[in-house]
Amino acid sequence: xxxxxxxxxxxxxxxxxxxxxxxxxxxxxxxxxxxxxxxxxxxxxxxxxxxxxxxxxxxxxxxxxxxxxxxxxxxxxxxxxxxxxxxxxxxxxxxxxxxxxxxxxxxxxxxxxxxxxxxxxxxxxxxxxxxxxxxxxxxxxxxxxxxxxxxxxxxxxxxxxxxxxxxxxxxxxxxxxxxxxxxxxxx
Numbered sequence: 001x002x003x004x005x006x007x008x009x010x011x012x013x014x015x016x017x018x019x020x021x022x023x024x025x026x027x028x029x030x031x032x033x034x035x036x037x038x039x040x041x042x043x044x045x046x047x048x049x050x051x052x053x054x055x056x057x058x059x060x061x062x063x064x065x066x067x068x069x070x071x072x073x074x075x076x077x078x079x080x081x082x083x084x085x086x087x088x089x090x091x092x093x094x095x096x097x098x099x100x101x102x103x104x105x106x107x108x109x110x111x112x113x114x115x116x117x118x119x120x121x122x123x124x125x126x127x128x129x130x131x132x133x134x135x136x137x138x139x140x141x142x143x144x145x146x147x148x149x150x151x152x153x154x155x156x157x158x159x160x161x162x163x164x165x166x167x168x169x170x171x172x173x174x175x176x177x178x179x180x181x182x183x184x185x186x187x
Contacts (some may be wrong), residue, residue: 001053001070003077011105011114011124014074018067018116025061026051032061049163064117065169068101069160071114076159081106083130086157086173087141089149097149099170100141101157104133113137120144134179154179 008014025034028047033040044063051059051066053073062070068084075082082105089097103114111133113125121140127133134154141152157176164172 001057001073003074008074009078011074011080011112014071015114015116015124018070021057021060022067022116023061024063024117024119026063026066027059027061034061045166049165050160050169052160052163062117064099064101065160067117068103071103071116072159075103075105083156084159085134085179086155086170086176087137087152088155088170088174089141089145089152091149098145101173102137104130106130118144 003009003014006017008017023034025032025040026044026048027033028043033043033047037043048063050069051062052069056062056066056070072082072084074080082103084101084103087098087100087102089099091097100118102118105112105114111127111130113127113133113136115121115123115125121144125133125136127136138152138154142149153174155173155176156179157173160169160172
C-alpha cells in the first residue's frame with residue numbers, strides 16, 4: 001500500500017487512519033466475526049487467514065496480527081527503524097493462552113509502542129529504551145488478563161509475506177528470535 005497517497009506520513013496519522021477505518025475482528029466469505037461473538041476463537045481457528053496490505057484495508061477488520069503487519073509496512077515505507085514482536089502466553093506450563101503482536105519503532109533516540117488493536121492500551125506510548133517498552137507491555141499484558149496467565153514468551157519476528165492461518169502464523173512467529181521468557185512472579 002502506498003501510505004503517502006492516502007495522506008499518511010506520520011505514526012500519528014496512521015493511528016487516526018486506523019481509528020477512522022478499521023475495527024477489531026475478521027471477515028470470512030462476507031461474514032464478520034468479532035470478539036463479541038462467543039465462538040470467536042473457534043471461528044478464528046477454522047476460518048482466519050492474515051490479511052496483508054490493501055486486502056486488509058478493504059476488509060475493514062483485523063486482529064492484532066493484521067494490524068502489526070500493516071504498521072510494519074508503514075514503518076518500512078518511511079524507513080523508520082522498527083521491530084515487531086509476538087507474545088505467546090501460558091495459562092499454566094502446558095496450556096497456551098492469549099497471544100498478541102505489537103510494533104515498536106525508534107525515532108529521535110526514543111522508543112515508541114504503536115498499539116491500535118489492544119483497545120485499553122491504544123495509542124502511541126513513548127519510552128527511553130526498548131527494554132523499558134517491553135517491560136511496560138509485559139506489565140500491561142499481565143494486568144489485562146487479571147492473573148489468568150502464568151508466563152509469557154516474547155518473540156521478535158520477521159515480515160509475513162503470505163496469507164497464513166492461525167496455526168501457521170503462530171508457528172511462523174515462534175520460529176523468530178525468542179527474546180525473553182517471563183513469569184508473572186517476576187513482576
